[in-house]
Amino acid sequence: MQAGHLHSPASSPETPEPDASDNGIPAVSPRIPGGEVREEALRKSEDRLRATIEAALDCIIGIDEQGRVVEFNPAAEATFGYRKREALGRTLADLIIPERLREAHAAGMHRYLETGERHYLGRRVEMTAMRSDGSEFPVELAIEVAEGPEGRIFIGYLRDITERRRSVEDRIRLESQLRQAQKMEAIGQLTGGIAHDFNNMLTSIMGYLTMARERTEHYGDARLAKYLDRAERSGQRARDLIAQMLTFSRGQRGEPRALQLGPHLAEAMRLLTSILPSSVEIRSEFARKIPCVQLDPLHVEQVLMNLCINARDAMEGKGTLTLALQPVHGGACVCASCHQPVKGAFVELAVGDTGPGIAPEVLDRIFEPFFSTKEVGKGSGMGLAVVHGIVHEYGGHILVDTAPGLGATVRVWFPAWFPDTPDADGPDSGPDSHDATAAPAGLHGRVLLAEDEASVREFMQDLLGSWGLAVVSAENGVEACERFAADPTGFDLVVLDQTMPRMTGLEAAAQLLKHRPDAPVILYTGHSEHLTQERIRGAGIRAQARKPLDVPAFRALVEELLPARQTR
Incomplete structure (x- = not known):
């Protein structure tokens, strides 16, 4: 065959001419034109972009230069309450921006289009958006600009941050509660420690005043007796203030019993006339x-008196004081002093006044001890702090309603108590008072005294010695145990300080009673936190006394515990 008769592959009518640049590989498929390939790739790219936008968890909203919505993904539909077909073509300002913010939005758009100033572009900012029902909520927004065939497109990425804000607020509130609890605990510990030291000083001061007043009866010096009486009254006021400090610090436990608050408050109201001027009108509103409640009646009176004195001072002695008593149920409210949520059944004791109200800047501090808005010397700042201590001691809470110029109402909530039987104590007459006149000397016996505070130890030696008792003193419990162990039967009475x-x-006491279980022991203290009657009796201790000592009551206690042959 001749070579000219052969058809070369390059000349075959069914095969395209090879391209030298691709080593014989066809540049274009013979079945798909080049434009169709680009369109297919573009379509696939658009499909991927559309799937990404529709699957996004954040809202993606696009607007053109006129502010009209051109993109509105499913997340935006769910967040704002519009269907996509409802949103497209509408202006963004009318759709999701609150009316009060639309002018600023329009100004920002205009400024960018005129000057290119990118104030918000490329940044994450927090703002307020609006749903289809008109409700507003916080969002995080980021805006970017893309150039399109029809001009610039503004793409907004929005995220509803309502839950984030709520979480932050909850965290801030919990941190505030923790700080408040820590502050009140620290102040309580400090207050209790200070009160303990003052009690030691007052024990000797008031004790010596009592002993000195006894001696004036023999000399008949009326003026000296008057001076001593005045000094003793001042000491009693100091003692009462210390008692309030200890109550705030939860160092003094009450003796709760089942009470009907109505009769107790009715009885206590009779005492209000002594602390309230006639220019203050008293109104009472007691539910039937x-x-x-389970409370110590003396603590109830203390709460009432402190609240009424506080209301009297707020009104500057003129106005209307309202006392109310009713059952309530805790719900969506928070205690004003401990900042904890309040839940459960309570009995509310409310004391309201018609004074100027409590300023917002001091509302969070009114339960702090020694905080007062009064002039120096016109208040100790312990009234509401004591109320805080007593109320929370019994598991209660405090709410405050106030507004500038509209007075204030302090609402104390005590936990309601539902006994198996309906019986509860009526009004109490309070503890028996002791005769202020000390009994004459006439005691015999040997007393072991343990007291670490030198001034109190000296006073107790003088006091017991003035009654005719021989005193062996020790500076601490270890020394007292050593002295008792050396002669267990040589002591008729043991007096121990707790701290x-x-x-x-x-x-x-536990060590002493191992040597002699029947030894009469008196424990005395001014800081009785964690000391219950069960614990004291369980330790074998016969009796307890509190600092500063009530001398006549302590004398009666000593007489009771000494063997009968040693008193006359």
């Missing part, structure tokens, strides 16, 4: 059926 270095009074 009120559950019982001492190296060994507490309770620990010392």
Whole structure:
């Protein structure tokens, strides 16, 4: 065959001419023109972009230069309450921007289009958006600009941050509660420590005043007796203030019992006339059926008196004071002093006044001890702090309603108590008072005294000695145990301070009673936190006394515990 008769592959009518640049590989498919390939790739790219936008968890909203919506993804539909077909073509300002913010939005758009100033572009900012029902909510927004065939497109990425804001607010509130609790605990510990030291000083001061007043009866010096009486009254006021400090710090436990608050408050109201001027009108609003509470009646009176004095001072002695008592149920409210949520059934004691109200800047501090808006010397700042201590001691809470110029109402909530039987104590007459006149000397016996505070130890030696008792003193519990162990039957009475270095009074009593179980022991203290009657009796201690000592009551206690042959 001749070579000219052969058809070369390059000349075949069914095969395209090879391109030298691709080593014989066809540049274009013979079945798909080049434009169709580009369109297919573009379509696939658009489909991927559309799927990404529709699957996004954040709202993606696009607007043109006229502010009209050109993109509105499913997340935006769910967040704002519009269907996509409802949103497209509408202006963004009318759709999701609150009316008060639309002018600023329009100004920002205009400024960017005129000057290119990118104030918000490329940044994450927080703003307020609006749903289809008109409700507003916080969003995080980021805006970018894209150039399109029809001009610039503004793409907004929005995220509803309502839950984030709520979480932040909850965290801030919990941190505030923690700080408040820590602050009140620290102040309480400091207050209790200060009160303990003052009690020691007052024990000797008031004790010596009592002993001095006894001696004036023999000399008949009326003027000296008057001076001593005045000094003793001042000491009693100091003692009462210390008692309030200890109550705030939860160092003094009450003796709760089942109470009907109505009769107790009715009785206490009679005492209000002594602390309230006639220019203050008293109104009472007591509900008919009120559950019982478990409280110490003396603490109830203390709460009432402190609240009424506070209201009197707020009104500057002129106005209307309202007392109300009713059952309530805790719900969506928070205690004003401990900042904890309040839940459960309570009995509310409310004291309202017609004074100027409580300023917002001091509302969070009114329960702090020694905080007062009064002039120096016109208030100790302990009234509401004591109320805080007592109320929370019994598991209660405090709410405050106030507004500038509209007075204030302090609402104390005590937990309601529903006993198996309906019986509850009526009005109490309070503890028996002791005769202020000390009994004459006439005691015999040997007393072991343990007291670490030198001034109190000296006073107790003088006091017991003035009654005819021989006193052996020790500076701490360890020394007292050593002296007792050396002669267990040589002591007729043991008097132990509770708070001492190296060994507490309770620990010392336990050691002493191992040597002689029937030894009469008196424990005395001014800081009785965690000391219950069960714990004291369980330790074998016969009796307890509180600092500063009530001398006649302490004398009666000593007489009771000494063997009968040693008193006359």
